[in-house]
Each structure stands twice: as structure tokens, then as C-alpha cells.
Amino acid sequence: MNRAVQIILSRPLSIAGSVLIAVVVLSAAMADLLAPFPDHRGTVVDFSNFNQPPSRQNLMGTDLVGRDLFSRILYAYRLSLILGAVVLALAVPVGVTVGLVAGYFGGWVRFVLMRTTDVFLSIPPLVLAMSIMGVLEPTLTNGMIAVTVMWWPWYSRLVHNLTLAEREEGYVLAAEIIGASRFHVMFREILPNCVPAILTKMTLDLGFVILIASSLSFLGLGVQPPTPDLGSMVAEGAQYLPDSWWLTVFPGLAILVAVFGFNLLGDALREILGTEQ
Amino acid sequence: MSAVLKLLAGRLAISLLVLAGVSMLIFAIARVIPGDPARIALGPNATPEQVEKLRQELRLDQPIWLQYGHFLSDLSRGELGTSLYTNRPVTRDIAQFLPATLELILAAGILMICIGLPLGIVAAKNEGGFIDNLVRVVSLLGVSAPSFVWAVILMILFAFFLPLFPIAGRIGTQFDVPQITGFLFVDCLLTGKLDALADALWHVALPAFALALSGIGQAARLTRANMVETYRRPHIEMARSYGFPEWRIARKYAFRPSLIPSLTIIGLDFAAMLGNAFLVEAIFAWPGLSRYGVAVILRKDLNAIVGTVLIISAAFLIANLIVDLLIALINPRIRHGRDRS
Amino acid sequence: MPRLLSGLLACALLALSALAANAERVLRLDEVAVGELDPAKASDYADSILMFNVYDTLVLPRQGGPGHTPHLAESWVGSGTEYTFTLRSDVSFQSGNPMTAEDVKFSFDRMVSIGQGLSFLFGNVESVDALDTYTVRFNLSEPYAPFVSALVRLPIVDKQLVMNNLGDGEGEMGDWGSEYLSQNGAGTGAYIVKSHNPQDETVMVKFDGYFLGVNERAPDTVRLRYGLEAATVRTLIAQGEHDISSQWLPPEVKKALAADGNQLLTEGGTGSFYFKMNTMKEPLDDVNCRLAISSAFDYESVLKLIAITDEISEGTAATGAITAGMFGAKPTSQALSRDVEAAKAHLAQCRHDPSTFSVEISWIAEVPLEERLALLLQANLAEVGISSTIRKVPWAAFAGMVENPDNTPNISQIFVTAVTGDPDTLLYGMYHSSKAGTWQSPEHLSDAQVDMLLDAGRAGETDGERESAYSALNDRLLTIAPSIYGFDSQAVFVARPGISVPALSDPNMAFGLDTMGFAFRLMEIE
């Protein structure tokens, strides 16, 4: 672990990544304290002060009903992070289990599971999520379900490949020879060896989940107002370009910063844990 | 070569199986849509009889497995039903809109390869150096923003503040290119209208670049990683020990082997681009299949949803088949069967 | 260096566009996707633009005033259940075929058989007889005062051309030429369809054989593009690459374009914006709760929200249930206004306790302005102690939800226009109990008095009878408050200077019918 910290500290880019994420996470966590207008995350209308450019009072300007954009972005971060965490918390266990079972059991089990995975993977992710959101009503919960449905197959493919390699290792054979249960071999012997790769992918994916979720909201299939959401803000603001640039630029930058942070850190992790994909 | 054919046949069989799975999945998804598509399509003033008539035409009154059977038999005759969005056969819509999307994605793919790979190579050659880090930051940035953000940024910068590029459509209104294949570039070439071709390329530049940015980042990162890895392999040192020129080593000994994993990811990126095209086409008013896809999903246009998703998935599977074929051509291990080692 | 380069490029572009302008007059405009070319299926604004330019109708609304003037018809007689039209004999289709009574009958049969678009307008027409080459009779099942006005929605198609291009289908008429007409024009109109991609663009060129002749300053070529983003239109107009915007641009963008020296065109008097309250679901089944909400709404703020310049706005103050200018409308001086005290008083009388409920305000995803309106209403309601939630609903989902009162949101937002310009087509579909549960009528209103007045207005023989019926209807609708009458809507378009569209800029030339102002033959390009 010390080595990890040392390596992170030895690279300016991974420091930058960690700092970005720290800033994003902290501002999300302390949105209540940091936001100059905490109530602007909900329904507030102020038609005397709408669509205003950045000023001292409203650091990032105001939106079309007069709400402080900076406050809303802080709350949007909170939502994005929660969404990302929930999606991964749902998708990873499912994907990992499927991959483990498929890789370890082999035979027709593997055929059925991996071909099912392929079916999901061969529909472009956004199309799949859109189709699901088209069916379900666009709410935060359904958004998470849709993104989860498109996300687990990546983990099952990753873990499947890792399992295939690990299955041949001596320690697995050894465990089998002593008569350990299949469950034990899969989850106690093989799984721990897959953890670094899974962890790396999760860090990178946290960024990408935020990306996909914002793309869904961009298409109007995500979180509903008045809840602040970065993708919807960009989509809505894009209509008012270039005159009201702040409506798009700040939420767009906010997405960029968060995802960039996770990517930088994930990239560093990949080298530290030696999990080149 | 027979090994390649065998491999391809196997892949094709699996692809067809997967496609069948996709059709079932999307069919099921499309049919659980709440609300009555017939009612939606006919608008507010339709009589119950009209709605019932359309429901029967759409076979919505039948159980889902029967509907799927009809769908398959229609499909075997090359029919996908009528779109309630355009009131035209879905196959005709797809035939009209798909070329625009393919052209956009192809252009983006070319940009991705032509920019991403060299960036990756340059970075690998300067491993750990300033250029390497610069490329890393640039490519990570490319991956870090959704293509719609890039599309908006590019449009603002290069179409509004610096009016260098057109922002809407596939070609300027002054050109009149007859539709032969539907592929504008090809049609321009066939009719010998080179000025129109230039204009069409000018139009595709910004949307393709917006679409390609994340792919460029991916390709550069991956190529770099693979090149670095390949450069550490013994055969590079051996080549050096024989004093082969560096560029030759880079090309023949480092790049070609590292292209294999890169190609796989480029194939996967095609899927991402097909999806992201949804966002970019909307912004650049690109009359493609993706924009059609968004519209029909929002309108719960069953036939069109199923048709679009099937075609996009098929395009993705074909792209992957092509990648597999390319890899087989590059990698003798596959070309000559893997079991002879 | 880049500046020099872009300067050079801009010069080159200017030179190019100047050349093009000399060569021919091109009009470029945009609408939302898709453009439906088949006139029997036309329903929205884009479809109507196509219809009014590729096809003609028997009559046209009178410019600058009420009533209708002959168009393809030379004259007509009739009332009650029988109307007979004498057609012009000098009209030929774009194909060269002469236009005759057979074509009129065929157009009607085709429209009703396909049963889509605005065919519901002709539900009262039992049959059409071609009496001779140039005489045609419409037989109605019951008296229907707005019948003549409905004819502006019956485009005449070229029977012979369509019959030559019938596609597969059940019955002897096959697909009624749907496949062909979705891709080609078959009308007498002043513009010929040159190419049509429903998601991208329709290109039309002037028809030299048009029976009224076409002004030579009218556009030679028209490019109607679909689905351009607001920012794209903004940029294109600023660069001189686009001539007329759609009305769907956000007000702020129109404001910015107007500030750049572009002109604003308007089309109004045919419809209004409503917050529709679900009268079949608690708590808005109680009229006092509804009245509380209508009184709480801030009618002044909403006008501020939709204002574009000091003179031009996307709407004017509402006076009641009926759009100003129509039969039964109140004078414009009696604008509705906010009354918080009254709202609180009504709320106190409501049998539902405001602390026990929360109303759901929906907005149509495709109309972003409605989100702001929803937020405004939410804030207004909060002030009088009513809590609410906001829900975004895509149009298609909305159309499905409203079928059942239980699924219909408490409050929905809708822009409604009279498709023929007659109040009947505005009000009947919204408030008659037989029409409840469509996107126009999410109130699910069932009120015997309203039904009676609507039928009276429809059957009224004279303008006076109709005026008094609709006037009484207006009062009744204000008393039972099924809707908040938000504002009388006015469509605003941005046009480049140099484009002259009298029908959309001069009230004396206005048609009083949505989209008719977009008759390209009446436009002029410098």
C-alpha cells in the first residue's frame, strides 16, 4: 500500500487525478455548506434574475428560471456520484458472478452465459439504455436500472477471461485436490486474484457511468427536474448557445473534470496494480 | 487460408446467434412499452374503430410469441413493417438514413485511426517524456467528456466564433448530387462532382471529429500501452542488435504486433460510436439512422425501434467480424491455425 | 494568421452566396422532424407548410378578416346539410392533368378512408358527389356551421396520378397511393416537390403553370429543413445561411437574433396555452381547488417570460377560455390576473385539505418552455400553500397517459390551436365530454351545460347565434375552471432582413389560419 501511495505521489498526473476527485467528492459531500443558494437545487423561480452571465453573486451565472448554476452543479455532482456508485454496486456483483461461474464451470454453462453477455454487448450501450428508458418512465431509479443492465456484461467478460487464466493456476488445482467446494474455489480462491483488475475497472467506470448517465439525460431520458443533473443542464443550455454560453459550458466542464479525475486515477491504478487490460 | 475461413464461419455463426438473441431482447423490450402505440400514432381525434384497425394491422391484439413469429417471417421476406413516425416502411427509412450514419462513423473511424494511432506511437517512442504525458492528458481528456459536449464545444469554436466549418447537414445547399447509392461521397465520385465531394467532406469534418474524440483517446492510449509493451519484448532487442534502422523496427517489429490488441478495441469503439452518433447527429442535424433511432424511441414506434436496433447491432457485429478478419490477416498464428505450435 | 484565413474564407463564402443569390432566389427555413408529405396524413406545422404549398384547397381564409374566399372553387352555395361548389376550369395539376370534380371526390374519399391526420374534421360529411366536371356536392349528416372553414384542410390531389401509382394493400384501392404520396407531390400548388427526406429536408421549386401565377420575386427554390437545433439555426441565420426560423426557437434566442437586426414575424389569434386540470381525480375534482389554482397563477410573470422584445411576445394576456378575436371571446381589456387572496379563499372552501395532497404538474419534454412554466406554477402554488411535483413527459407517453383519468397528471400543459381557425376546432375537442381523454382534453371534463353550448355553437346558422353560444360557453368555462387559461399564444418566427412575408407581418394580410402565412408564393425575396 505504501508503494501504491509512493507511485501515485511520484506522478504528477495521478496527483492531479486524485486532487480532482477529492475536489469533486468533497464538493458533492459538502454541497449544503458550499452552495451559496442551497434551496436552488429545487424549485425556485426568480424571473427578475434569470439567464444572467457569471457575476460575483452567481459565480457561474443563473439558469433560465433564475437559479444559481454553481449551487446546482454542486448538487448535481452529488447525484452523479451516488448514481455511479449505485450502478456499480449493482452491476459489479452480477457481472462478476456470471463471469466466475461461466469461466469456472465451462461447457454449456459458459456457452449460455457468455453468449447472453455477447447479446448485451452487441447492442451499443447507449441504444440499449435508451430502449430501456423508453419503456420505463424516466426517473432516477429507472435510469440506474437501465445503466446497470448495460454495465454488468463488461464485468462478466472481464472476470470470465481472468477466471479462465486463473483456473489453470496451481493454487486452484491444490484447492480442488483438497476437496474444497466449488463455491469456495470460485469466491475464495479465484475471486481475490481478480480483485485488482476489477478495482481498476471500477475506478475508470465510475467516470464512464457518469458519462453515460449524462448522455441519457441529454436525450431527456434521465433524472427529472427540478433535480439538478449535469447532462440535462447541457442539453437544455445547448439551445441557448452561443449567447448564454454559461448554461452549457459550466455543466459540461463539470462532467469533464469529474470523469477526467477518475480516468487519471484509474490509469495510475492500472499501472500500480499491474492490470493492463 | 482455410483456417481463416473456418474461423470466420465460426464467428459468423455465433454472430447470427447473438443477433437472434438481440432481436428477441429488443422485441421483448419494445412490446412492454406502456401506452398503446396505435393510439399514439393516430393522434387525438381517431375513432376507436380506427385505433382497433391499426392495432390489428400491427398485430398488437395477438400474444407476443405469435407477434415474434410474424416478425420473423416478415424479416425473412426483408420486411420490418411500417414506421408510425414517418408512415413509411421501416426498411425504406433505414435504407435512406443508414448511409449518412455509416459515412459519419466511417469518417470518425478514419480520424480515430489516423490521429489516435500516430499519437500512441509518438507517445510510446517518448515513453515517460513530456510528449508522452501530453498525449496521455489529451487522450484522457478526449475520453472524459461525452461526445455531445465535444460537439457543442467544436460547434461554438469552429462554426460560430470562427466560422470555418458548416454546422448542419451533409452537404451545402448549392450542390445537387443525384442519389445513386445514398452514400454521398460515393455519389459525388460517381457523378464526378469533386467540388461537391470536397464540400461533403468539409461538412462531415466537425461531427466526425466530435464523434471520434473519445475513440482517438482510446486508440492513442491503447496503442501507446501496446507499443511500450512490445518494445520491451525480446524480438525488438534482437532487431536492434542487428542494427536495423529504428523506423523499420518501429514499423515492422513494434507497430504491427501491437496493432492486434488495438484493432480489437477499435472494433469495440465502433459500438460506442454507433451509440454516440445519437448525440452528435442531433446536434449537427445529421440526417442519419441514429437521429431516427432517438425519434422512434421517444415516439414508441415499435417496428422502427426493432428495425433500427437490429441494424445497428448487425453493423456492430459486422464491424467486429471485419476486425477479426484483419487480425487473422496480420497474425499468422491465427492464419495458420493455433494448434501447430 | 487564423484570422486572415477565416477572413479569406468568409470573403469566398460571401462571393459564393452572392453568386447563388443572383442565379436564383432560394428560401431556407426549418421545422421539427418529420415532414409528412402525404396530405391525408398531415397534422403538424411542418406537414401543413408542405400541404399549403404543394396542394390547394377549395376555399381559403380571407386575409385580414373573418370568412372565406374562393380558391380552387369559383363559388359555392349551401347551408345546413348540403353544399355545392363550382370549380375553376383553368386549374391543372403539376402533372399537367386538369383539376376536376372527380379529383375533389377522390381527395375526400382518400382522406376519410385513410382516417389519419385531420380527417376527423369531416366526420359529419356523409358523401361527396361529382355532379359534373366542375361541380361537386358535399352531403352532411347534420348541420355543421364550421364546414366551409374545415375545407381549408381538404387538399385536392391528382386522382389520375395517384391511381397510376397505387401500392399494395387491402381492397381495390390498395394503399390509396400512400407509398407514392409519402415521397411525391400530386397537387395543383405553386411549388413542386423536387426531393423529400422526411428527417432531413424537402426541396421544392416554383411551379410555372400555377393557376394564379406566382410573383417573380417569390422564391424559386425552397429548402425546408427538419430538426435543426436552436443553436444551429441561431448560427446559420447569423451567417446568412438561413432565412426563416421555426417558431420553436426559445425566446432568448429569438431575442438575440432580433437584436442582431433580423425581423420577427408573427402569427396569432388561433390558439392559446392552457394548464389543464384533471377534473376526475382528487384533489382537482373539487371546483374550489381548481379555482384556487387558477387564481394563484401569476398571469403577469408568464408574459414576462415569453416576451421577446418590448413589442413582440410569444403570447398576449388571456381573457378567458376563448382566444381573443374568436366568437365568444372577451375584449382584450379584461385580462385575467392573479389574486392570491381569492386563491386562499377558494382553497379554504375546497373539501380536500391542502396539507394532505400534492399536485403533479407535467410538462411535455419536447417543449422546454413548459418546464419553466411548470416551475413558475409550482412557485405560485407554494405561495398559497399547495405543494406540487413536476414531471417531464415525452409527448408520445403523454398521449397514452391521458386516455385514463387515473393516469392523467393533475395538471398538464398544452398549446392548442384551432386547425381551421374556427373556435369549434379549438373548443370542441377540449371540452366536449365525448372527446374526453385525448391530449387536448386531459381535463376529462364532463359538464352537460358545456356540451350543450358546444353543440349549439357548432349548429348555429348565423354568426350571431354562434357568438352568443360561445360567449355563454366562455362564462361557464370560467366558472367551473377546468383549465388555467394561461395566455393567447402567438407564433413568432425570426426572418432575415430582405425576406418579405406580408401574411406574417401585416395584420391586414394575415390569414387567421395557422401555417397559411407560409404560402411561399406570397413571399418576396430581395
Added chain:
Amino acid sequence: MTDNILDIQDLRLSFRSHGGVTEVLHGVSLSVAPEERVALVGESGSGKSVTARAVLGLLQSQRSAQITGRILFEGRDLASLSGANRRKLRGTKMSMIFQDPVSSLNPLFRIEDQFREVLRRSERSADMRRTREVAGKLLRDVSIDDPERVLASFPFQLSGGMNQRVMIAMALVNEPSLLIADEPGTALDVTVQDQTLKLMRKLADDRRAAVFFISHNLGVVREFSNRLYVIYQGRIVESGPTGSIFDDPRHPYTKALLAAVPRITRAGIPEIEESPEAFSAPCEIHETAGVAA
């Protein structure tokens, strides 16, 4: 100065990395006379492989490597040569045989392609026919009976031993005066390794090439080399004629190495007990009576 093929004088090498500067060689001096077979023996990490790479001039172009001291090849100081001129020597005047034959050959090209590439270092215009002629003869020299099949194969289609022989043949294409062998055959099993060494010795003798042989295995070296250097942690600790060192090892490290010889595992890595203090004793030089033959 001398007519040695290779003369290394006080070679010092260090690498810069994230952690700082790591010194790898602390002043190594050694020489190889014409037609002589000299071995450099040490554990992995002792600096023997980098010495070989420095001779080939592969490290000089690495930015992280800092080199001082002199490397004279046929009397010319490598440091005084331009990069291009250094490159000219490689593959022609000197060539190297690598440890792992399978992965050292380019996996994507046929053996004949790779031969041609090497042949073109001296014969610019060599075509495939000429390549097959030269390579065929060399392959027969390394006891490959069906050179045509081998030439048409990809490395992965051949056995490890086969690849090793191919690599030896390849190293001899341009008749180098110095052959550097980096633990050839260690990745292969013992019998193949043995054959390889015998083959190499014979071929070098036939062509009158000097061999600079790098190994961690004293047992292997005894059969093969005339003279040997023992290297420990970047320093030469003992040098002299092979026989003399084997008969009379003086340095504690050499003794330890020798003691480990019998325990040749499959991987051939001797296990040596760590006693750094004794091992850092000064260098022992066995005087040489003339050049051994």
C-alpha cells in the same frame, strides 16, 4: 593499443529512474582477443547482460542510461562513433544470440523474411533467392535437415531448439568477428542447451569468430570458454583462464558459485548463500601465460 577484438576499460553504467540514480556497473574492464571464447559469469542482476548490451551499443541511445569508461571494438572507441556508425557495426561485425529464441524472433514474419532482413545489412540488394541460398547453407551447418520447411515457417511453428539453431545461423549470416551470446538456450531444456553450445563452439571455430559468452552457470562455461570473468554486483571479482579458475578459485564469491554448480535445476539458476561482506573482497586476477587457444 592491442589487437583485441573487444576491450572494455573501466566501464561504469548507471540508470536514472523515479527513485533516483542506480549504479549498475562500477568500473568493469575486460577484453576478448580474436578467435577467443570469453565467458562472463554472474548471477542475474550482476550486470553481465547490460555489459553485453553496452558492447552492442544498445544502451548508449537510452536517455536514462549514463555510461562512462571506454569500449573499444577492433580498436575503435564506440563512444567516438556516431549513432549511425555504431549501428553499422551491429549485425555485421558483431551479432548477438539471445536467451529466449522463440520470443526473440519476430512472431509475425516467416523465418526467411527475417533472414533476408539480416542479410540485407551487408548485401543491400539481397533478394529472396539469394537469402534462401545463404540461409539454407547456414541452416544445414546448424544441423537442420530441411531448411526449406524451416525457412517457410513462422517462429511459433518451430520447436524451441529449432528456433535456437535458427538464431545461431542468423547471427552468422554476415560473418561477424564477434559473437555475443546471452545465456543461449537457458529457456530450453538441458540436453538442447548442451547441443546448442557444442554447435556454437564448432561454428565459431570454423568461422574464426570470437565469442563473448554470458552465463550464470559455471558448469556450462567450463566446457566452452578459454577465459572467464566472474562478475558480482557490477564488479569483476575474479578473472583468468578457465582451467586456472576452476582449479584454484580464489575469490569467496567464485568459490560459492562453484559450490553451487552441481545443483543445476531445470532453470539452471544456482543457489548461493548470501554473504556480501566476503563477496566484496578485491578482484582476483589469474595471470595468463599468453593467449589460450
